[in-house]
Amino acid sequence: MSADSLPAGSLAVVKVAVAVPLSRVFDYLPLGQLKNYQPGARVLVSFGPGKKVGVVLGTGVSELAPARLKPVLQLLDTEPVLSEEIVQLVEWASGYYHHPVGECFAAALPGLLRKNSNAKPVPPCCYQATEQGKEAEADMLSRAPVQKRLLQFLTSSALAVTEGECQLFDPRWSAPMKELLKKGLAEKVWPDYSTLKPKAGFKLNSEQEAAATAAADRLGSYYPVLLYGITGSGKTEVYIDVARKVIERGQQVLLLLPEIGLTLQLLARFRSALACQVVAMHSAMNDTERLLAWQAAASGDAGVVIGTRSAIFTPMPGLALIVVDEEHDGSLKQQDGFRYHARDLALVRARRLKLPILLGSATPSLESLRNAKRGNFHLHRLTARAGPANEPQMILVDGRTGAGEQGLSQRLLTMMQEVLGRGEQVIVFINRRGYSPVLMCEVCSSIADCENCDAHMTVHARSGRLRCHHCGAERRVPVQCKVCEGTKLIRVGAGTERVDEVLSEKFPDYKLLRIDRDSTSRKGELQRHLQMAASGEAQILVGTQMLAKGHDFPNVTLVGIMDADRGLFGADFRSIEQMGQLIVQVAGRAGRARKKGTVLIQSQNTEHPLLHKLLDEGYSEFAAQLLEEREHAGWPPFAYVALLRADTKETSGAQNYLRQIAELAGSIPVAQSSEVLVLGPAHAPMERLAGRYRAQLLFVAAARKPLHQLLAWLRPTLEKLPSSRKVRWSIDVDPHDML
Ligand code: ADP
Numbered sequence: 001m002s003a004d005s006l007p008a009g010s011l012a013v014v015k016v017a018v019a020v021p022l023s024r025v026f027d028y029l030p031l032g033q034l035k036n037y038q039p040g041a042r043v044l045v046s047f048g049p050g051k052k053v054g055v056v057l058g059t060g061v062s063e064l065a066p067a068r069l070k071p072v073l074q075l076l077d078t079e080p081v082l083s084e085e086i087v088q089l090v091e092w093a094s095g096y097y098h099h100p101v102g103e104c105f106a107a108a109l110p111g112l113l114r115k116n117s118n119a120k121p122v123p124p125c126c127y128q129a130t131e132q133g134k135e136a137e138a139d140m141l142s143r144a145p146v147q148k149r150l151l152q153f154l155t156s157s158a159l160a161v162t163e164g165e166c167q168l169f170d171p172r173w174s175a176p177m178k179e180l181l182k183k184g185l186a187e188k189v190w191p192d193y194s195t196l197k198p199k200a201g202f203k204l205n206s207e208q209e210a211a212a213t214a215a216a217d218r219l220g221s222y223y224p225v226l227l228y229g230i231t232g233s234g235k236t237e238v239y240i241d242v243a244r245k246v247i248e249r250g251q252q253v254l255l256l257l258p259e260i261g262l263t264l265q266l267l268a269r270f271r272s273a274l275a276c277q278v279v280a281m282h283s284a285m286n287d288t289e290r291l292l293a294w295q296a297a298a299s300g301d302a303g304v305v306i307g308t309r310s311a312i313f314t315p316m317p318g319l320a321l322i323v324v325d326e327e328h329d330g331s332l333k334q335q336d337g338f339r340y341h342a343r344d345l346a347l348v349r350a351r352r353l354k355l356p357i358l359l360g361s362a363t364p365s366l367e368s369l370r371n372a373k374r375g376n377f378h379l380h381r382l383t384a385r386a387g388p389a390n391e392p393q394m395i396l397v398d399g400r401t402g403a404g405e406q407g408l409s410q411r412l413l414t415m416m417q418e419v420l421g422r423g424e425q426v427i428v429f430i431n432r433r434g435y436s437p438v439l440m441c442e443v444c445s446s447i448a449d450c451e452n453c454d455a456h457m458t459v460h461a462r463s464g465r466l467r468c469h470h471c472g473a474e475r476r477v478p479v480q481c482k483v484c485e486g487t488k489l490i491r492v493g494a495g496t497e498r499v500d501e502v503l504s505e506k507f508p509d510y511k512l513l514r515i516d517r518d519s520t521s522r523k524g525e526l527q528r529h530l531q532m533a534a535s536g537e538a539q540i541l542v543g544t545q546m547l548a549k550g551h552d553f554p555n556v557t558l559v560g561i562m563d564a565d566r567g568l569f570g571a572d573f574r575s576i577e578q579m580g581q582l583i584v585q586v587a588g589r590a591g592r593a594r595k596k597g598t599v600l601i602q603s604q605n606t607e608h609p610l611l612h613k614l615l616d617e618g619y620s621e622f623a624a625q626l627l628e629e630r631e632h633a634g635w636p637p638f639a640y641v642a643l644l645r646a647d648t649k650e651t652s653g654a655q656n657y658l659r660q661i662a663e664l665a666g667s668i669p670v671a672q673s674s675e676v677l678v679l680g681p682a683h684a685p686m687e688r689l690a691g692r693y694r695a696q697l698l699f700v701a702a703a704r705k706p707l708h709q710l711l712a713w714l715r716p717t718l719e720k721l722p723s724s725r726k727v728r729w730s731i732d733v734d735p736h737d738m739l
Pocket residue numbers: 202203204205208229230231232233234235236237238386387388
């Protein structure tokens with residue numbers, strides 16, 4: 001009997017996750033023996049007119065008629081590249097986030113493995129300083145500043161550094177490195193971990209000790225710790241202390257952090273403290289480097305993996321501890337495609353593997369604070385700054401009065417003068433790049449708007465362009481009003497460029513460094529800027545939230561925060577929480593060393609009760625009040641929510657589509673019983689973005705289960721619905737924002 005005439009369900013098949021926007025798993029006939037197809041191995045399969053790489057999820061029988069089944073084209077891995085644990089984690093995440101399983105696996109795999117390559121990468125060589133380089137006189141390279149900095153970077157690293165790390169350090173590293181090699185100051189080597197002599201750690205203070213011991217004593221069991229410690233209180237030393245015990249047992253540590261900008265600092269600290277291979281994983285690495293790091297983790301060779309979001313999917317056979325640093329940070333949530341939250345998946349992973357997990361933050365998320373309050377997390381607080389540092393003093397000034405030049409208050413300017421005069425550094429923080437957010441006609445008051453979005457164009461004076469910060473549209477700064485043809489156009493408000501201009505004029509004797517997305521858009525440029533800030537090469541640092549996060553500038557003693565309170569009236573339910581976190585994080589940059597720091601906060605709303613709560617009583621009280629408000633309003637973490645977003649080119653296409661879905665959803669039992677509320681459709685806070693009209697449907701439930709029942713119905717329904725083809729739609733579970 002030929003296979004074609006067999007009834008459905010009679011042939012054994014391989015179940016494959018293929019990266020397409022469909023929730024289904026696809027069946028293929030095995031090539032060779034079925035038992036060779038282990039979960040986590042990759043296969044090449046034909047799909048539609050082309051070929052795709054998929055991941056084997058298992059074997060079974062197919063419900064399809066045999067005639068419709070195609071054979072696997074090639075089994076790419078004899079040993080699975082993903083461990084069973086990761087296969088299960090990704091499948092779980094696919095179910096939880098209601099995202100197509102094949103796309104989830106694509107997100108979990110390093111780039112090279114997503115392709116049909118049997119990549120066996122060659123380890124790139126590393127660089128280290130030679131003896132001669134280490135002893136080089138300070139003034140030897142005074143005419144070659146990049147070489148000098150690069151050499152300092154090499155001598156201060158515990159281990160030889162990879163090309164990727166050099167790239168992160170300074171994007172222009174390549175030619176100067178060649179010079180250093182030529183001069184015999186640096187050499188190429190292969191790293192040797194057996195020779196590492198880790199530095200002894202600090203003696204932990206009693207709070208640090210309590211937190212570290214709690215976690216270290218629970219190795220081998222699920223034990224979530226919220227490590228709530230102000231900036232500089234020594235959270236990182238706690239991570240290192242527990243990690244050391246894990247490494248001594250020959251096991252592995254995974255550390256997640258929100259930003260690649262922070263990885264170099266952490267890498268250096270972990271490398272000098274631990275006798276093991278520490279690898280990084282982030283988007284600034286090229287595919288080969290990433291795969292190498294991934295393989296070092298998957299083989300168990302690397303003791304520590306430090307990575308951004310997607311590193312949560314790294315197979316680590318000896319994983320014994322997970323750390324999530326800056327756990328409150330929104331960057332841990334993927335904002336498009338597979339919208340997972342790395343912190344939440346880390347908790348799932350820790351629970352499944354029975355591991356302690358440390359969630360660290362100076363400003364914990366409301367979710368984590370509530371978990372601590374309910375006893376789901378063990379709360380450990382670090383209340384004092386470790387080492388010699390002091391808590392900064394906070395001063396609130398009214399931005400409406402006495403605000404001199406472009407919103408910079410006289411008080412700030414006077415204090416800057418004093419601090420700079422003492423040879424210390426200042427940070428001026430303004431969370432808005434460009435010159436001014438509004439270009440207005442003095443005659444008719446009309447404002448230059450984006451043609452594709454419901455938004456004003458921002459003036460970028462350096463480039464002479466108007467830019468939309470939402471869709472990226474740009475045009476020349478006009479000389480005439482479009483409406484009345486008036487020629488007097490005024491720039492209203494200030495962004496980093498303008499603050500830069502004003503301060504450069506006021507303080508011509510000091511070097512000013514602007515740190516925002518525009519000034520650091522080239523790869524590695526951010527790292528170079530941060531280095532210049534840390535080394536004291538620049539004394540005035542003007543920047544956006546890029547400056548707020550985790551960086552250590554010991555000589556900064558004054559931080560000015562301009563319009564700190566924009567978040568008070570933000571469109572999103574998290575705006576105020578994020579404002580509070582940002583203020584505390586920026587403030588944490590002041591007084592990290594021996595010198596006392598001051599934070600000057602300019603506000604247009606000096607009487608706002610929440611701002612006072614934050615400044616007078618601290619983040620805990622502020623967060624407690626916000627939690628109360630969220631409970632009252634029935635918002636997360638007191639409710640579970642998901643968003644269905646849709647957008648179309650037509651004005652009301654998305655709204656009409658979502659109205660249809662809302663109606664369908666209304667007939668689902670959990671909606672009829674009001675266990676899940678279907679709210680909307682409403683247009684998005686900014687309805688028109690990049691020429692598309694956006695709307696959203698909100699699902700709110702008091703419990704997770706009914707919400708997921710509804711979503712489990714929703715996804716396949718939408719995939720089948722003909723009207724879905726005319727819109728762009730996406731499901732976001734536990735959305736980070738509603739924007
Ligand atoms: P956080 O991660 O909470 O911002 P860090 O771990 O970076 O804090 O510590 C801040 C500073 O204090 C660092 O320079 C660190 O080396 C130092 N430090 C931390 N713990 C101790 C300790 N127990 N004794 C002395 N110095 C410490």
